[in-house]
Amino acid sequence: xxxxxxxxxxxxxxxxxxxxxxxxxxxxxxxxxxxxxxxxxxxxxxxxxxxxxxxxxxxxxxxxxxxxxxxxxxxxxxxxxxxxxxxxxxxxxxxxxxxxxxxxxxxxxxxxxxxxxxxxxxxxxxxxxxxxxxxxxxxxxxxxxxxxxxxxxxxxxxxxxxxxxxxxxxxxxxxxxxxxxxxxxxxxxxxxxxxxxxxxxxxxxxxxxxxxxxxxxxxxxxxxxxxxxxxxxxxxxxxxxxxxxxxxxxxxxxxxxxxxxxxxxxxxxxxxxxxxxxxxxxxxxxxxxxxxxxxxxxxxxxxxxxxxxxxxxxxxxxxxxxxxxxxxxxxxxxxxxxxxxxxxxxxxxxxxxxxxxxxxxxxxxxxxxxxxxxxxxxxxxxxxxxxxxxxxxxxxxxxxxxxxxxxxxxxxxxxxxxxxxxxxxxxx
Amino acid sequence: xxxxxxxxxxxxxxxxxxxxxxxxxxxxxxxxxxxxxxxxxxxxxxxxxxxxxxxxxxxxxxxxxxxxxxxxxxxxxxxxxxxxxxxxxxxxxxxxxxxxxxxxxxxxxxxxxxxxxxxxxxxxxxxxxxxxxxxxxxxxxxxxxxxxxxxxxxxxxxxxxxxxxxxxxxxxxxxxxxxxxxxxxxxxxxxxxxxxxxxxxxxxxxxxxxxxxxxxxxxxxxxxxxx
Numbered sequence: 003x004x005x006x007x008x009x010x011x012x013x014x015x016x017x018x019x020x021x022x023x024x025x026x027x028x029x030x031x032x033x034x035x036x037x038x039x040x041x042x043x044x045x046x047x048x049x050x051x052x053x054x055x056x057x058x059x060x061x062x063x064x065x066x067x068x069x070x071x072x073x074x075x076x077x078x079x080x081x082x083x084x085x086x087x088x089x090x091x092x093x094x095x096x097x098x099x100x101x102x103x104x105x106x107x108x109x110x111x112x113x114x115x116x117x118x119x120x121x122x123x124x125x126x127x128x129x130x131x132x133x134x135x136x137x138x139x140x141x142x143x144x145x146x147x148x149x150x151x152x153x154x155x156x157x158x159x160x161x162x163x164x165x166x167x168x169x170x171x172x173x174x175x176x177x178x179x180x181x182x183x184x185x186x187x188x189x190x191x192x193x194x195x196x197x198x199x200x201x202x203x204x205x206x207x208x209x210x211x212x213x214x215x216x217x218x219x220x221x222x223x224x225x226x227x228x229x230x231x232x233x234x235x236x237x238x239x240x241x242x243x244x245x246x247x248x249x250x251x252x253x254x255x256x257x258x259x260x261x262x263x264x265x266x267x268x269x270x271x272x273x274x275x276x277x278x279x280x281x282x283x284x285x286x287x288x289x290x291x292x293x294x295x296x297x298x299x300x301x302x303x304x305x306x307x308x309x310x311x312x313x314x315x316x317x318x319x320x321x322x323x324x325x326x327x328x329x330x331x332x333x334x335x336x337x338x339x340x341x342x343x344x345x346x347x348x349x350x351x352x353x354x355x356x357x358x359x360x361x362x363x364x365x366x367x368x369x370x371x372x373x374x375x376x377x378x379x380x381x382x383x384x385x386x387x388x389x390x391x392x393x394x395x396x397x398x399x400x401x402x403x404x405x406x407x408x409x410x411x412x413x414x415x416x417x418x419x420x421x422x423x424x425x426x427x428x429x430x
Numbered sequence: 431x432x433x434x435x436x437x438x439x440x441x442x443x444x445x446x447x448x449x450x451x452x453x454x455x456x457x458x459x460x461x462x463x464x465x466x467x468x469x470x471x472x473x474x475x476x477x478x479x480x481x482x483x484x485x486x487x488x489x490x491x492x493x494x495x496x497x498x499x500x501x502x503x504x505x506x507x508x509x510x511x512x513x514x515x516x517x518x519x520x521x522x523x524x525x526x527x528x529x530x531x532x533x534x535x536x537x538x539x540x541x542x543x544x545x546x547x548x549x550x551x552x553x554x555x556x557x558x559x560x561x562x563x564x565x566x567x568x569x570x571x572x573x574x575x576x577x578x579x580x581x582x583x584x585x586x587x588x589x590x591x592x593x594x595x596x597x598x599x600x601x602x603x604x605x606x607x608x609x610x611x612x613x614x615x616x617x618x619x620x621x622x623x624x625x626x627x628x629x630x631x632x633x634x635x636x637x638x639x640x641x642x643x644x645x646x647x648x649x650x651x652x653x654x655x656x657x
């Protein structure tokens with residue numbers, strides 16, 4: 003039998019019992035739909051992360067942290083080290099770094115600058131209008147990181163002035179006409195001393211930045227401004243509390259190869275610290291996203307597994323019902339191999355239709371969700387398409403579903419192929 | 431021409447073995463008609479299955495046009511059945527939900543004939559059995575006699591040299607049965623197709639040129655009709 007006739011016959015056979023075929027396809031559809039949506043979500047989020055953070059730059063900076071204390075109860079007890087600086091938050095003690103650590107890291111070959119990362123808290127900001135506004139946070143600028151500015155530029159860490167970038171959503175409320183108008187204007191920033199006194203500093207707005215995952219609603223400030231605000235919030239405190247850093251940024255001399263940068267990273271690590279490049283950082287976020295995605299895909303796969311039993315069942319019933327028909331086909335010369343192919347194609351077609359319908363619906367629902375998200379909770383994150391459907395991923399999902407369907411059909415197809423025409427045509 | 435040489439068919443092993451055919455030999459010349467008679471369990475169905483190459487004998491050989499079928503691959507046997515044999519069964523074995531035309535086309539589809547060509551030949555075969563007007567009907571819409579006619583068309587569609595019929599009138603009333611018998615023998619005479627019929631019906635057997643009567647796996651009587 004010609005292949006085109008086999009496919010046509012298989013299709014015709016599926017149409018014979020429409021209800022049974024439709025129900026089997028629905029089972030496959032459910033699994034395909036779930037998996038496609040999850041794959042789309044994974045693609046969208048990862049794409050945004052790599053778009054936003056991958057072009058972030060910062061190839062020659064290292065984010066250095068102290069090796070944390072193991073708080074897992076089953077680990078061995080650790081000896082107390084009086085020289086290790088620590089900080090407690092919410093009852094959890096974390097190892098931090100101090101100026102001794104800063105000097106040590108600075109001494110590593112090719113490290114040009116070590117900047118402690120400080121997180122000062124801001125009480126309010128005030129622009130040209132009289133209103134004072136809360137600010138979620140301020141983010142210290144890291145050298146070399148590319149920033150998504152819609153006006154002006156990123157804050158310059160080499161400047162001895164206070165520089166700040168604001169978010170577009172603040173432009174009008176702070177009394178500016180538009181994004182470009184805001185650049186060059188002065189912003190008053192207030193911070194509280196430990197005793198509760200408000201002190202203000204002034205900063206020049208050098209740019210307007212789009213919100214991003216990194217920024218999370220905060221304004222970006224340069225090192226100089228960071229230091230000033232930090233000094234206010236820690237005024238009068240002893241050195242052991244002031245010079246206590248969660249992380250430091252080590253700038254490496256420019257023009258080094260990836261291997262050379264890795265070498266510097268390892269030297270810092272050898273001194274007893276954790277060191278990550280920006281890329282490593284992205285990697286951890288991606289790893290988490292992927293881990294969640296795989297779990298969700300796992301659920302979809304379970305649905306698909308259940309569906310494959312539906313395929314097996316449907317085909318076994320078909321073989322059973324069509325025993326005489328198969329016997330006749332074999333009597334007039336159809337080989338067992340062709341019979342196997344015929345039933346296998348019926349199985350594959352079930353997978354094909356199930357995945358096609360599943361993916362199409364997932365596309366519609368996913369695009370709808372993406373649009374809704376862009377207009378609501380993702381409104382300020384430009385360029386974030388929540389659910390994306392790259393063609394290669396779709397084809398892979400379809401291929402896998404069709405493969406699973408084929409495998410499910412193997413046993414019934416084999417049984418059909420092995421039927422003895424004499425037994426099949428026995429008069430009952 | 432079919433020649434059967436010392437064929438035996440045994441099922442099972444040792445103590446539990448059952449011999450369906452004992453050392454059977456005979457020849458069927460081209461264009462003749464043969465009836466195989468016998469009670470149930472006489473081995474007549476087994477003999478026909480082996481003649482039709484649906485089964486292999488445990489011992490002995492079947493020669494089709496002087497070629498020894500025991501040396502053929504299953505692919506070659508499939509091809510041989512597809513091109514040279516036609517089958518008519520007591521229970522018809524049609525796909526009830528398919529059209530009459532689709533049922534007749536089956537052997538040609540298996541053979542790999544093109545769509546247009548097989549439609550043409552199927553319509554020709556339906557014409558020969560006077561069922562052309564029912565080509566587009568569903569097979570389930572037909573009476574017993576009509577169904578058997580369609581089966582004969584299906585058996586004819588590949589221009590076979592031999593038609594095997596297993597109790598072709600078993601499910602039909604006498605009148606319809608006669609019509610079918612006449613149709614079969616008519617084709618046999620007009621196209622020179624060898625007819626091999628397994629039957630209980632003595633009247634039908636009498637219409638065949640040769641008769642073989644089987645009992646317990648052996649030929650007990652061979653009769654040649656005087657025509």
